Amino acid sequence: MTLPATDVGTTRAGATDALVEVRDLKVHFPITTGVLFDRVVGHVKAVDGVDLTVPRGQTYGLVGESGCGKSTLGRAILQLTPPTAGEVRFDGMELTRLSAGKMRGLRRRMQMIFQDPMSSLDPRQNVESILTEGLAAHGIGAGRSERRDIINRTLDAVGLPHWALSRYPHEFSGGQRQRIGIARALVLGPELIVADEPVSALDVSIQAQVINLLDELQEELGLTYLVIAHDLAVVRHISDVVGVMYLGALVEEAPSDRLYREPLHPYTRALMSAVPVPDPDLEDRRERILLAGDLPSPANPPSGCRFHTRCPWAQPTRCADERPVLRDVGGTKVACHWAEQIASGELRPHEVRVELVRPGDEGEAPSIVSAPSEPGTYV
Amino acid sequence: MTLAPGKKKEKLDRLAELSAVHDDERGVSLWREAMRRLRRNPAAIVGAVILAAFVLVAVIGPFLVPYEPTDTIGVREKVVSSGHGIIPGPSADHWLGYDHQGRDEFSRMVVGARQTLIVGIVSTLIGLTIGVLIGGVAGAAAGLGGRWGRLVDNVLMRIVDMMLSLPSLLLAVSVAALLGPSLVTVMIAVGMVSVPVFARLLRGAMIAQANRDYVLAASSLGVRKSKIAISHIVPNSLAPVIVQATLTLATAIIEVAALSFLGLGNPDSAVPEWGLMLADAQKYLDVRPGLAIYPAVGIIITALGFTLLGEAMREALDPKLRR
Amino acid sequence: MALLDVQDLSVTFSRRGQRTVHAVDGVSFTVDAGEVVGLVGESGCGKSVTSLALMGLLPRQRGVHVGGSASFDGTDLLKLDPRSMRDVRGRDVAMIFQDPLSSLNPVVPIGIQVTEVLVRHRDMSRDAARKEAAELLDRVGIPDPRRRLKEYPHQLSGGMRQRALIAMAVACRPRLLIADEPTTALDVTIQAQILELLKELVRDSGTALIMITHDLGVVAGMCDTINVLYAGRVVETARRKELFAGRRHPYTVGLLRSIPRLDAGRGEKLTPIRGSVRDVLPWTEGCAFAPRCDRRVDACVGEPPAMTPTHTGHEFRCVNPFPLVQPEEARA
Numbered sequence A: 001m002t003l004p005a006t007d008v009g010t011t012r013a014g015a016t017d018a019l020v021e022v023r024d025l026k027v028h029f030p031i032t033t034g035v036l037f038d039r040v041v042g043h044v045k046a047v048d049g050v051d052l053t054v055p056r057g058q059t060y061g062l063v064g065e066s067g068c069g070k071s072t073l074g075r076a077i078l079q080l081t082p083p084t085a086g087e088v089r090f091d092g093m094e095l096t097r098l099s100a101g102k103m104r105g106l107r108r109r110m111q112m113i114f115q116d117p118m119s120s121l122d123p124r125q126n127v128e129s130i131l132t133e134g135l136a137a138h139g140i141g142a143g144r145s146e147r148r149d150i151i152n153r154t155l156d157a158v159g160l161p162h163w164a165l166s167r168y169p170h171e172f173s174g175g176q177r178q179r180i181g182i183a184r185a186l187v188l189g190p191e192l193i194v195a196d197e198p199v200s201a202l203d204v205s206i207q208a209q210v211i212n213l214l215d216e217l218q219e220e221l222g223l224t225y226l227v228i229a230h231d232l233a234v235v236r237h238i239s240d241v242v243g244v245m246y247l248g249a250l251v252e253e254a255p256s257d258r259l260y261r262e263p264l265h266p267y268t269r270a271l272m273s274a275v276p277v278p279d280p281d282l283e284d285r286r287e288r289i290l291l292a293g294d295l296p297s298p299a300n301p302p303s304g305c306r307f308h309t310r311c312p313w314a315q316p317t318r319c320a321d322e323r324p325v326l327r328d329v330g331g332t333k334v335a336c337h338w339a340e341q342i343a344s345g346e347l348r349p350h351e352v353r354v355e356l357v358r359p360g361d362e363g364e365a366p367s368i369v370s371a372p373s374e375p376g377t378y379v
Numbered sequence B: 001m002t003l004a005p006g007k008k009k010e011k012l013d014r015l016a017e018l019s020a021v022h023d024d025e026r027g028v029s030l031w032r033e034a035m036r037r038l039r040r041n042p043a044a045i046v047g048a049v050i051l052a053a054f055v056l057v058a059v060i061g062p063f064l065v066p067y068e069p070t071d072t073i074g075v076r077e078k079v080v081s082s083g084h085g086i087i088p089g090p091s092a093d094h095w096l097g098y099d100h101q102g103r104d105e106f107s108r109m110v111v112g113a114r115q116t117l118i119v120g121i122v123s124t125l126i127g128l129t130i131g132v133l134i135g136g137v138a139g140a141a142a143g144l145g146g147r148w149g150r151l152v153d154n155v156l157m158r159i160v161d162m163m164l165s166l167p168s169l170l171l172a173v174s175v176a177a178l179l180g181p182s183l184v185t186v187m188i189a190v191g192m193v194s195v196p197v198f199a200r201l202l203r204g205a206m207i208a209q210a211n212r213d214y215v216l217a218a219s220s221l222g223v224r225k226s227k228i229a230i231s232h233i234v235p236n237s238l239a240p241v242i243v244q245a246t247l248t249l250a251t252a253i254i255e256v257a258a259l260s261f262l263g264l265g266n267p268d269s270a271v272p273e274w275g276l277m278l279a280d281a282q283k284y285l286d287v288r289p290g291l292a293i294y295p296a297v298g299i300i301i302t303a304l305g306f307t308l309l310g311e312a313m314r315e316a317l318d319p320k321l322r323r
Numbered sequence C: 001m002a003l004l005d006v007q008d009l010s011v012t013f014s015r016r017g018q019r020t021v022h023a024v025d026g027v028s029f030t031v032d033a034g035e036v037v038g039l040v041g042e043s044g045c046g047k048s049v050t051s052l053a054l055m056g057l058l059p060r061q062r063g064v065h066v067g068g069s070a071s072f073d074g075t076d077l078l079k080l081d082p083r084s085m086r087d088v089r090g091r092d093v094a095m096i097f098q099d100p101l102s103s104l105n106p107v108v109p110i111g112i113q114v115t116e117v118l119v120r121h122r123d124m125s126r127d128a129a130r131k132e133a134a135e136l137l138d139r140v141g142i143p144d145p146r147r148r149l150k151e152y153p154h155q156l157s158g159g160m161r162q163r164a165l166i167a168m169a170v171a172c173r174p175r176l177l178i179a180d181e182p183t184t185a186l187d188v189t190i191q192a193q194i195l196e197l198l199k200e201l202v203r204d205s206g207t208a209l210i211m212i213t214h215d216l217g218v219v220a221g222m223c224d225t226i227n228v229l230y231a232g233r234v235v236e237t238a239r240r241k242e243l244f245a246g247r248r249h250p251y252t253v254g255l256l257r258s259i260p261r262l263d264a265g266r267g268e269k270l271t272p273i274r275g276s277v278r279d280v281l282p283w284t285e286g287c288a289f290a291p292r293c294d295r296r297v298d299a300c301v302g303e304p305p306a307m308t309p310t311h312t313g314h315e316f317r318c319v320n321p322f323p324l325v326q327p328e329e330a331r332a
């Protein structure tokens, strides 16, 4: 895309090849009650200490179950949700301390694609107005005709016909709407695109169209992606590096092929084994690690390792009282005290008692540890 | 953007071939599509016809009426003597007969239509304006969030809750009692009753819209918050408010009539107004029930017209029913 | 004889001023006792309407027309009057829906909802029913079932709600269970739990199961026979392994080529199906898939293609199907 060069404080301080660096990022949403004045009675720890690095020109995939904080993390990186603590560096610039005006100026370099193509498009705007809005906000393109030019080139890139301009979102199919959303992000000529569940609202046969389009665009424009999805197969397909999230934190991060070949974290293993594969032979052969119970509430996360209430490998020591940090184990980053022993087969999985998790439950403290009564029983 | 021309062409061909629509057709906006669906709905047509007739009568009727609505012509000509129970009914000269003071009932109905329309519109506008202001500020404050935003929103909404918890008639009667009986009082009273409805509706819609992804998309484009509120949130929140306003016109007309009937309206019965006419006719029900029936039917039919149109609009604007 | 024999089921919705929708357009399939039959297709292909028609749950009003037959153990479900249908429902045939919250009564504790079913259909006393209800909840994996009996649906998580719904569905030991996208609203790890539970129930009780889903992975793991639906018709039907190894219909092939697989490498190209499900030809004018099909030939348009049977029971509705491949090739 031949758009005017960015004039927003491109300091390029530590010009590494990392476009985005996130350090100990936290987003806590206050839970409040009260009639006139709000009283804070607790916090939903949607994102609770995440470190990650997205290299320029590559794709970082984030997977995890619903409510684990993927979207919140994505929005916090783009400063659409103010982070509670931590740092986000974009091309060497620290975003969390930037003024609102500066941040607005930077936005053209980082864009977002949304899950629901219908609700992410204003039903009252036609495609031209949707695509012009960003250009106008940044004063790109002198007149109407110059903007038209930029817009038409973007439409070509996402495979939408030019007559789409005068039409409204409701006149398109789901896949086409998602293309409009992608065009809106592209029209500003961004470097980073955060795609939050870009295909999960689409029909199966359409998903591949959008995945391929994202791939092509990356190749042609050298984009950097942060792709968020709950579908491990999708994430693995498009990502160079995959990060697995559980209850607001990363539990494992590895190059995508490696993650599939040897998942180290118990949660990753369970997640991987739960994904259905359209191959009956493989389905019959593979072993399932069934997790007991539900995701605990992020308002009241379990102590120690957050996964210990459901972990089939949980041990009586350390798991319940010491939070594992993300550490390097043979090229994979994993947050588990026992990763080596689990990988070597020294530790074996065991039964887990189910704990009930109530939706919106903030009170009940997890009462049991699913560790074996006698240490070493399962070794 | 440098896409291989061959590839691009192929892509376009594919999509153009698959799409049945032609490129010379312009897109259909939501409003236009709603209009289109409105036109196909028989209830909407009936409502619109009723209202058109009503508005026509109200606007040009008073210039064409055969008699002055205040002229006690029947008493002068000694054909009406309400004290003795003599009130002649319809005749060739007086299509709906006389009222109890010997005035031409038909002329009074026509001029009363204008009065009723004005009162309905003005009182709805009062409610709409105040309600939209309160709801808009509360919605914007809630959307902005933060300590102060939430406080402003909370305070405004508690006030609205209080208004909502008062029975509407009681509220109207107290306003009327406070300001003394007059038509203005009635309009203010009826308007006040609908304030909480509009306020809650707009605030709710704004909060719902503020949580939609396209608002987030606009901020991620770098659009200012105030611009987002004005160009996205408010316009998308107005549809339910407009529907509600149409429906409120119906209730406003009925409520104005009710308040006039209770004697809280214009004490000067010379200016005809359907509610007042109904109240006056009460005493002569056994002599001339028609005097009560004409304004009652007038009120019912116009209210029905507004309701039909309002409901049809609700349906036409409902995003769930959109294909 | 098959437990359920659906022949030529069709459902049309007509509304004044709008085009008639052929939601289901001549669907035929059979379900044997104890068999798991899959109905797969994208949204709008008529999966839910098929299940609602079988359960007699379509609105009985003007404009909704149901045709064909569905013989369940000799009685045609489609011809039953509402009363007898209510008896069949719950006792012989039960259904699990996609959204458990909206199919459970929000103001009645789940224990009472399960107990009700038992009292009504199995003539149990209240006490016995309550005990049985607790056992059922235990069996579907709800922890601490006695306490859970008193809880309301909104107090349970999505997965637990779906379990409660399954408990209600299997309370009367139905001979046929219809599950309409039972796991679509759930996370994969919870989906795995629920699918395992369904498999177990089928294995232990010999209940037949119609599994409705859009996920080919789900059917690959649990169905004996699979029917692929497109635009209201079955376009391919086969035993599980045969369908995946020897798929013939271009739509089935297209679906399988367009989904990213967990076991495929990074960057392996996907081959999408072009257009969208909106681009259909009415079946009366030829193959509905023709506008999106890469193997389209002249014969595809004009006349609706018929089901081509093979000696293995594998059938497909296509005039120019993919050639039969050896299983090894297919996977390559």
Ligand SMILES: Nc1ncnc2c1ncn2[C@@H]1O[C@H](COP(=O)(O)OP(=O)(O)OP(=O)(O)O)[C@@H](O)[C@H]1O
Binding pocket: A029, A030, A044, A045, A046, A064, A065, A066, A067, A068, A069, A070, A071, A072, A073, A230, A298
């Ligand atoms: N504005 C908010 N206020 C309070 N809590 C919030 C807010 N936004 C998100 N949360 C909570 O934060 C947690 C993480 O939410 P988030 O949307 O990031 O999850 P997610 O991983 O994207 O899930 P999904 O796959 O369902 O999209 C959830 O428990 C959610 O309820």
Ligand SMILES: Nc1ncnc2c1ncn2[C@@H]1O[C@H](COP(=O)(O)OP(=O)(O)O)[C@@H](O)[C@H]1O
Binding pocket: C013, C021, C022, C023, C024, C041, C042, C043, C044, C045, C046, C047, C048, C049, C050
């Ligand atoms: N009550 C209804 N009135 C009109 N059309 C309907 C109704 N229910 C379903 N349809 C239409 O029937 C088709 C099939 O729907 P459905 O069976 O729900 O699809 P799915 O395969 O996603 O479950 C769709 O085109 C849908 O719009």
Ligand code: SF4
Binding pocket: A265, A266, A267, A305, A306, A307, A308, A309, A311, A312, A313, A314, A315, A319, A324, A335, A336, A337, A338, A339
């Ligand atoms: S630290 Fe313990 S509980 Fe956590 S994943 Fe590892 S083994 Fe399981």
Ligand code: SF4
Binding pocket: C249, C250, C251, C287, C288, C289, C290, C291, C293, C294, C295, C296, C297, C299, C300, C305, C317, C318, C319, C320, C321
């Ligand atoms: S009948 Fe023709 S158009 Fe239809 S699937 Fe077969 S080859 Fe394609």
Ligand SMILES: [Mg+2]
Binding pocket: A070, A071, A072, A196
């Ligand atoms: Mg999300």
Ligand SMILES: [Mg+2]
Binding pocket: C047, C048, C181
């Ligand atoms: Mg469905």
